[in-house]
Amino acid sequence: MKTFLSERWTVQALTPEARQILPADPVPATVPGSVHTDLLTAGLIPDPYLADHEDSLRWIGHTDWKYATTFDAEPPAVGERVDLVFEGLDTIALIELNGHEVARTVNMHRSYRFDVRDLLVVGENRLVVSFSAPIEAALRLSAEQGARPHVNSYPYNAIRKMACNYGWDWGPELVTSGIWKPVYLDRWSHVRIAGVRPLITMRSADAELDVHVDLEWAGPSNGLSAGLSADAPVEVVVTVAGEERHVVVAPGQPAAVLAVEVAAPDLWWPRGYGLQPLYPLIVCCSSGGSEVDRWKQEIGFRTVALDTTPEPDGSAFTLVVNGRPVFALGADWIPDDCFPHRIDRARYGRRIDQAVAAGMNLLRVWGGGIYESEDFYALCDQAGLLVWQDFLFACAAYPEEEPMRGEVIAEAREAVTRLSSHPSLAVWNGNNENFPGYHDWGWKERLGDLTWGLGYYTDILPAIVAELDPTRPYSAGSPSSPSPDLDPNDQHHGTMHIWDVWNKLDYRAYANYVPRFLSEFGFQGPPTWATLTRAIDADQLSFDSPQMLLHQKADDGNAKLAAGLADHLPAPASFEDWHWATSLNQARAVQFGIEHFRSNAPRCAGTVVWQLNDCWPVTSWAAIDGDGRLKPLYFALRHSYADRLLTVQPRPAGLSLVAINNTDAEWQSTALIRRTDLGGAVLAEQKETLQVPARGTATLPLENAVAVADQIARELISADVDDQRASFFFAEDRASELAVPDLQATASAVPGGYRVQVRALNLVKDLALLVDRVDPDAEVDDQLVTLLPGETVVFRVRSAVAFDPELLLSPAVLRSANQLLSPRPRG
Numbered sequence: 001m002k003t004f005l006s007e008r009w010t011v012q013a014l015t016p017e018a019r020q021i022l023p024a025d026p027v028p029a030t031v032p033g034s035v036h037t038d039l040l041t042a043g044l045i046p047d048p049y050l051a052d053h054e055d056s057l058r059w060i061g062h063t064d065w066k067y068a069t070t071f072d073a074e075p076p077a078v079g080e081r082v083d084l085v086f087e088g089l090d091t092i093a094l095i096e097l098n099g100h101e102v103a104r105t106v107n108m109h110r111s112y113r114f115d116v117r118d119l120l121v122v123g124e125n126r127l128v129v130s131f132s133a134p135i136e137a138a139l140r141l142s143a144e145q146g147a148r149p150h151v152n153s154y155p156y157n158a159i160r161k162m163a164c165n166y167g168w169d170w171g172p173e174l175v176t177s178g179i180w181k182p183v184y185l186d187r188w189s190h191v192r193i194a195g196v197r198p199l200i201t202m203r204s205a206d207a208e209l210d211v212h213v214d215l216e217w218a219g220p221s222n223g224l225s226a227g228l229s230a231d232a233p234v235e236v237v238v239t240v241a242g243e244e245r246h247v248v249v250a251p252g253q254p255a256a257v258l259a260v261e262v263a264a265p266d267l268w269w270p271r272g273y274g275l276q277p278l279y280p281l282i283v284c285c286s287s288g289g290s291e292v293d294r295w296k297q298e299i300g301f302r303t304v305a306l307d308t309t310p311e312p313d314g315s316a317f318t319l320v321v322n323g324r325p326v327f328a329l330g331a332d333w334i335p336d337d338c339f340p341h342r343i344d345r346a347r348y349g350r351r352i353d354q355a356v357a358a359g360m361n362l363l364r365v366w367g368g369g370i371y372e373s374e375d376f377y378a379l380c381d382q383a384g385l386l387v388w389q390d391f392l393f394a395c396a397a398y399p400e401e402e403p404m405r406g407e408v409i410a411e412a413r414e415a416v417t418r419l420s421s422h423p424s425l426a427v428w429n430g431n432n433e434n435f436p437g438y439h440d441w442g443w444k445e446r447l448g449d450l451t452w453g454l455g456y457y458t459d460i461l462p463a464i465v466a467e468l469d470p471t472r473p474y475s476a477g478s479p480s481s482p483s484p485d486l487d488p489n490d491q492h493h494g495t496m497h498i499w500d501v502w503n504k505l506d507y508r509a510y511a512n513y514v515p516r517f518l519s520e521f522g523f524q525g526p527p528t529w530a531t532l533t534r535a536i537d538a539d540q541l542s543f544d545s546p547q548m549l550l551h552q553k554a555d556d557g558n559a560k561l562a563a564g565l566a567d568h569l570p571a572p573a574s575f576e577d578w579h580w581a582t583s584l585n586q587a588r589a590v591q592f593g594i595e596h597f598r599s600n601a602p603r604c605a606g607t608v609v610w611q612l613n614d615c616w617p618v619t620s621w622a623a624i625d626g627d628g629r630l631k632p633l634y635f636a637l638r639h640s641y642a643d644r645l646l647t648v649q650p651r652p653a654g655l656s657l658v659a660i661n662n663t664d665a666e667w668q669s670t671a672l673i674r675r676t677d678l679g680g681a682v683l684a685e686q687k688e689t690l691q692v693p694a695r696g697t698a699t700l701p702l703e704n705a706v707a708v709a710d711q712i713a714r715e716l717i718s719a720d721v722d723d724q725r726a727s728f729f730f731a732e733d734r735a736s737e738l739a740v741p742d743l744q745a746t747a748s749a750v751p752g753g754y755r756v757q758v759r760a761l762n763l764v765k766d767l768a769l770l771v772d773r774v775d776p777d778a779e780v781d782d783q784l785v786t787l788l789p790g791e792t793v794v795f796r797v798r799s800a801v802a803f804d805p806e807l808l809l810s811p812a813v814l815r816s817a818n819q820l821l822s823p824r825p826r827g
């Protein structure tokens, strides 16, 4: 029986400097929680996400903290174990119960269970958890283990704590402490189910399920409790899909494996490939006819593999589910909040729904964050989102000696066991960017004889996966190549990260690469206006104000934003134009990349965009900002992740229309491809039958009359097939003759929100309705729509607020690329 200890907690600073800032008395605390959120709730600090508060709150990470509570407890019954369970402690903690040391822990990524039978007292018990200042702890551990390269002000690689909590190139330095997951007393007798690994192998249509059940025994009986003896055998019963298996387990035996054959189960598929049937799996332990413990989760029947077959030019890297190759339409996932205890099931649900609505089928949980909660993986199971899970190593060299070695092994074993039941979990991956770090960022030279983590990625972690969950593929690193002789970021092999584009090159340089599997690439843009103006004071709304710079963490980020814009749009005339132009450019950059990469399937077998989400209000690579609002990039992702996509691509024979069909039905239709001028006059036309195989592409070379412009500044190609359109402009906007938008727009209130109808009288490019500027909680159903002269679009706005619909038509809300060009007469 679990008794959650979530009441009567207090927190107190132990460091003298902090005691001068805070009141002398302890402050009420929330568990699960964190110091920052406790101080915020107590009104002792401002919101760390707003203005420049990050700067004034750095002392929190330099402070030792003490959490304390009291609780009443019954004495343990005869033969009963009473365990104190911490699902997560952040991070270097000393645990004391009634004045006795229970344990010292050093790893945020593990859970802990202690037998405290002998420490409990009848009546009031006092539990104290003291945390060492996390910045000093990292510095001390780094000095003890040997300083190694990393990408932060602090050596996060010396401590097993969420790396990005020390700040990242999108994350604030809010180095927190706290009991970040539930804590409870667990009273149990006889035996306990400590873990279940349901491992599935398919034999043609039938499943062989090996249910590995780890058991913990209360210990030799020193008496009898309710007729149960701790040294009596137990019966373990597994039930799934109408099948039942039993085994009798002798006392003290630490594990049992029950093999269940399930005839022709309905298969679980990633979304877009089929349904996601889930089957409850129940494991029950009983003795003498009474149930002792029970475990229940939903599982899904499917296989997953990585096809890495060598080819004449490189080697494949393709996810294969149930024998079918799957093109990964994905995004990288970071912790959705710097204080992850605030991410509840509903918030995970919103984010996952957003990923699904954008057409994604994969999320990559990045190694600088955390193993996410059960809710995350369960929702991905339901939604059909594959999960690529990094082990928690990112952009740094890690010591391979004790004590870290033991911590890494323990945390990895726990994570692999815990997540093994989730059909969504598709790949375990060793690390984020540590191979390029070692090979290309100068670590090799700096490290000398120090270890850097290689043994984890090539030996320890794959061995743990092979032992505990051989049904999942393992990849050594993101990026990595199959042989140490190759560049880990080689585009012909394995996974690749493309970062030179954002850092140094124009986004058209994405076309220089055809990676096998792109697990990171991205382009920055600011958060939505509502999020930005919630976080930044009104007098700081300029792109290089101190507050804006604090909310832009990328190395030279603003200069890269400006450089990224330069080839496409003129320098923005105002802050508001800067905001719109950089948002638009971010969207276009990523869409340009995705269309190019998808048009190169199946050689390229996945695009995982850096990054889906943010953890606070910041200018970043995210598609969904720190307040959960959709940036223009989100809509560009949705367009470019469509099941059926049209794109005009350069091919050796000239411009071609590439049609990509990511469905199981052949796409047969007629393509109408036109070269027109900006006024809508058709200059050339090509009509062709289009036949795109299921899960395939078709390439139609364009006739010269269509493919070659007479006047590039005033012409474009539009290709229409069914409801899909590709627009291809011969000139960049800055060099085009796009005119001031000429719109006939009407807005009206409708049930649940507003309807905005826009008719373009001239060519309007990338029309967007930035509804958050009117109602921060409003959402629009589409953005970035290009209209030819005479065409109409209807936007549907979801909003619970009553306002004058005309507000939606103001030029700051109804945006287009045309507005960013120096005024040219209406065409």
Ligand code: BMA
Pocket: 168, 169, 170, 368, 394, 395, 432, 433, 499, 520, 610, 621
């Ligand atoms: C890669 C990621 C992150 C980083 C991103 C943007 O390095 O793995 O570490 O935030 O690029 O720079």
